[in-house]
Amino acid sequence: MTELAAPLSTFMAKAVGPGDLSGLTRLSGGANMESWAFDWAGGAYVLRRAPSADYMVGRPYGHADEAALVIAAHGAGVRAPEVVGVLADNDGIGTGYVMRRVIAEVNPAKILADPPPSMLADLGRELARIHAIPAATIPAAIPLMDTAAALAELKTRFLDYGGDRPVIALAIKWCEEHLPTPAEPVLVHGDYRMGNIMVDADGLAVVLDWELAHRGDAHEDLAFGCMTVWRFGRIDHPAFGVGSLDDYFAAYEAAGGAKVDRERFHFWLVYRTLWWALGCLQMGQAWRSGADPTVERVVVGRRTAEQELDLLLLLEAEAPAAERDRALPSPSSVAPAPIGEPTNGEIVQAVRDWLADAIKPDAEGHAKFQVAVAMNALGIVKRDLDAGVRAEHRALADALLSGATTLAQPGLIAKLRRAVLDKCAVDSPKYAALARARETWGGQE
Incomplete structure (x- = not known):
């Protein structure tokens, strides 16, 4: 902290004007980047940074382009942070930028315990505004997502990570068979969910974390915040843990968003759940390689079990009714x-x-x-x-990935249900969807 104070003070004097630095505190959030809160000349600010260029390796664009995008969003009327300065190499702080700090609640549990009455309407409105950001104002470095290529990259990563998780293989095969036609591209936030928004007494105050933004299908953004994991226990409220999909879609469309295609939405719900399952495995790989030795990385690497449970719940309708009604095998x-x-x-x-x-x-x-x-x-x-539970089964994963085995195989859906129940009970026993799945499938504690 003391090493950061002096160069940050020099930067703020150039970016904002004379003042004194106080209250410099590392914020607890931020899975990949550091966030530091501080006060300067009577104002509250946040520094978002990567301590070195090594943290940015493999990213499609750097913090300068990310900051330019946030500035464009703010200028288009989106409740995005107000950027006051972008770090340069000679600032000696790493890469990143400084924003005015919004004093509001970011903790999903606290927000969802008593969401403002306007919350769902706010979420739909802000997403519609994001998707309406003029293309001319979006930095050229912000990439266009090719869904087929992105899915192929997920498949390659899966095989690199061992290719031995059957439910992930099932999801990849399903996505390959249900790939939607390309959509008219818009600016996609890429991480629009509870945990990345702040809320005050008047409703949604600011949309955070723009590092995954790209151009692509609006339905990707619509679906991401509706994933079970981002509902933070409120699984009976499929839109962000706040309300119904019907009300969410209506709010989005009323604010100028295009009409929602339910089938396209479902594809993206499966795809982004698959994406996060592999993202969790990637976290474990980052720890194993030494790229990120924090204990947080290795723990997130075990959250894949949550996404496998969710994927099976999303895809089990593909199994024949008789198979869906089959009793589960005995627990481990x-x-x-x-x-x-x-x-x-x-x-x-x-x-x-x-x-x-x-x-x-x-x-x-x-x-x-x-x-x-x-x-x-x-x-x-x-x-x-x-x-002593393990999730790996390479032969079954290969058969599902190739299509040689499907959910029509007698006893397979019951076997997969038992496997994901047992694994999630080890890795995430408090995951809300686990209790719901046990109730639905007749699984034992």
């Missing part, structure tokens, strides 16, 4: 209770309890977040040691 056996020396699981539990009792109470800010992530990691290990 649980390891017997220990008698002698402490087991690996008990040692893990002891360390987790120590973190909870001795470390977490005194931790603050980002450090407190990291402790919570570490405790979650140890919980996964403890459950995994007890259950």
Whole structure:
């Protein structure tokens, strides 16, 4: 923090004017980039940055283009952040930009506990405004998504990661068979969901995190925030955890958005769920390679199980009715209770309890977040040691990916249901869709 203060002060003096830096604090959010809150000359600001160029490797565009896009969105009337300055190489802070800070709520759990009455209308309106941003104002570096090519890239990544998760293979094959015709491209935010918006008493205050923006199909944005994982437990409210799809679509169309195609929406719901499943696996690969050694990366790598559960729920209608009605196989056996020396699981539990009792109470800010992530990691290990559940099955994945096996095969959908239930119970036992799936499928605890 002290290393950042001096160069940031120099930058702010150039970008905004004379002042003093105070309250510099690392924000807990941000899966890939750092965010720092601070005050300068009586104003509140946020620095969004990558500490070095290494963090930007492989990205289609840099922070200068991202900032230009945010400026264009703000100028088009979107509730985007107000950018006040873009970092240069000689600023010595890395790459990034500084925005005026909006004082509002970003925590999805708090927002969804009591969403403003206008929330769904606000979400539809802002998305319609994003999709209406004039093409001439969009930086040339913002890429155009070719859906077929993007799907092929997901398939390649899947095979690179082992190609051994049957439900992911099933989803890839389904997307290949249901690829929509190209749509008239618009500016797609790419990460429009709870967690990336801020809300105040008047409703939606600002749309954050523009790093995944591209030009493409508007339905991709429409679907992303409706994924089960981004409803944060409110799975009975399919539009962002706030309300119904009918009301959301109506709000979008009333604000100038094009008429929603339900089949195209469903494709993108499956595609982006698949995309995030592979994104989770990629997080684990980043940790394994040493590119990002944080415990958060390796924990997110185990959230693939959530997306496999969701994918099966989205795709199981493809199975014949008789197969959907078939009873599940018995659950995996649980390891017997220990008698002698402490087991690996008990040692893990002891360390987790120590973190909870001795470390977490005194931790603050980002450090407190990291402790919570570490405790979650140890919980996964403890459950995994007890259950011994694995999700890999290369032969079945190959058969599904090639189309040699389909959900019409007797007993397959029941087998896949049991597998995703058992894996999600280890990796994400509090995931709301897990309880719903057990209820729907007749799965046991």
